[in-house]
Amino acid sequence: MEYVRKLMDRVSVEGVKIELLNTAYGNGDTFLAKLDPRTPFLWYLYFGIAPWFIHDVILLFGLFFLMALTTMMSRVSPLIIGILCLGLLSQAGYLLIVSWLFGGGGETILPLLKLTLKLSVISLASITVFCSMDPEKLSDGLLSIGVPKQVSFGIAYGYRMLPSLLEEYHHIFLSFRLRGKAPERHGILYLRSIVYFLKIAVLSFYPLILSIAKRTRTTVEALETKGFSYAYQSPEVKRIKLSHMKFTRRDALFLAVSVIYVAALYVLAAQFNL
Amino acid sequence: MIQSQKRYVLTQSQKMMVFMLSMSLYGLSNMITELIPSLRLGPVEFSVEYFAFIPLTLCILFHPFYAAVGAALGEVIFGEIMLGQFGGLGELEKFIGFSLAMFIAGSLVNDPRNRRQVGIAAITGVVIHQFISSAVDIAKVWVGVEEFEAVPGLAQSVVVVEGVSFLNDVLFSGILFALLPTLYLVPRLYGKIEPLLGMKPRDNRMKYSLGEIIAPRLIVISIVLAFAAFGAEFLAESDMALIDWDADFLESIGGWFIWVSIGAAAIVALITILLMIRKGKRTPQQIDRSGQA
Structure with missing residues (x-):
């Protein structure tokens, strides 16, 4: 159980947020x-x-x-x-x-x-x-191979909203802890504490569901004023949105090297199997 | 208003709201469950697999289709892509299984105030989802291991491992994190959350516009899909067996067979590139049509 506590210390909400942004935007220059x-x-x-x-x-x-x-x-x-x-x-x-x-x-x-x-x-x-x-590229790429627009919208929305949602959840969780009473003893194998924390983790969703519902409505109304559902169905919008993508020499190089490598690998494997 | 009494019809933006709500909530919960460490006692693992109560509650309170698809997408985006664990094509199976299970669970309820209905729906949803995912996991090892039958003890152990995790997920996660919270949340949120999204609560008299038409069709489609999955599995198995028999044949002919597979891969790649270039050259209107299709 000791290592669990150590792990929990390291996995803080801040740490997770930083890690997320790092995953998303940290390596744009490779x-x-x-x-x-x-x-x-x-x-x-x-x-x-x-x-x-x-x-x-x-x-x-x-x-x-x-x-x-x-x-x-x-x-x-x-x-x-x-x-x-x-x-x-x-x-x-x-x-x-x-x-x-x-x-x-x-x-x-x-x-x-x-x-x-x-x-x-x-x-x-x-x-x-x-x-x-990075997320913009991924959602553009998915859009261009014919994945429904909900997915690319979802990615964009997720990256924008997730950090604030996490923070909100964390606040609710902490306020539950403040107002509630933690078990006095940890119990066998920390069982009491685990049950207590899991219960709070579930209960915290009740206020969160309501506040996210409100936030969702605001977002959708804002999207409507921007003409989102019209743009959503218009192919012209998609064309303009994706017009920046084009294949370059770099892409050809990458594919060519991979193909040559795999072909060489097959030859090598065939040599060994003979 | 009169129409909405008869049928549960949502406007475009209401659908969008339900979709987004379900996506962001379930996605968030997924990220939290990823952080909760699991406790393993021998073969039984006490892990919080997922907070299934969120999509279940939303599917029961709102239109099940949009809530189910939103939740499944939320899992893929928040739980996989954003954590850098996106499994590519493997996610498709999760997506389909999860949204199907949640949709069926949501459609089982026609009165959210009826506790028994809610409870049965919650457990059914979890059972369907876990069953699909265990079956897929077994099939994965089946396809992935050559001469699956010949390896001693592997077939039984895969089935046992998956069976144990199925029971564990249904009995532990299913009851603690699907059944009980759903029973707690649904009556509490009913009538409270719908006005926030600007819609009327679902009640007894309302029926989904999809519900009556699709229900029989949905059952037929699910059965067909299940059979297709089994068929694919058997096909894969017999395919493996074929390759195994041909092993000495392959040796006698040499690398010839391998060149065929390289050729096949090259042809597939070539066709894809050609299609892409073609698509790029087409007029915008044609792209639109193909995009719509």
């Missing part, structure tokens, strides 16, 4: 961030799907190496990588332990490692693609 958003999508079309159907270890390692390289290039925050590693390892480890109960052994490890490798290639590919772009 090579990947300057690409046209459609190029990474195209790239992802292969690297996000193909690994599911690849069972060759050399190929997978090669792909993993490329993904690690691109992830480093996009300068993703260490927190995200940490969360990813923890999730992957715990899932595979858990499966391994349970499979031992059913008579699995050493030979179960290899397929599971392969699965973990596969999953990490796919996750790194999505991290590379979706974390290297």
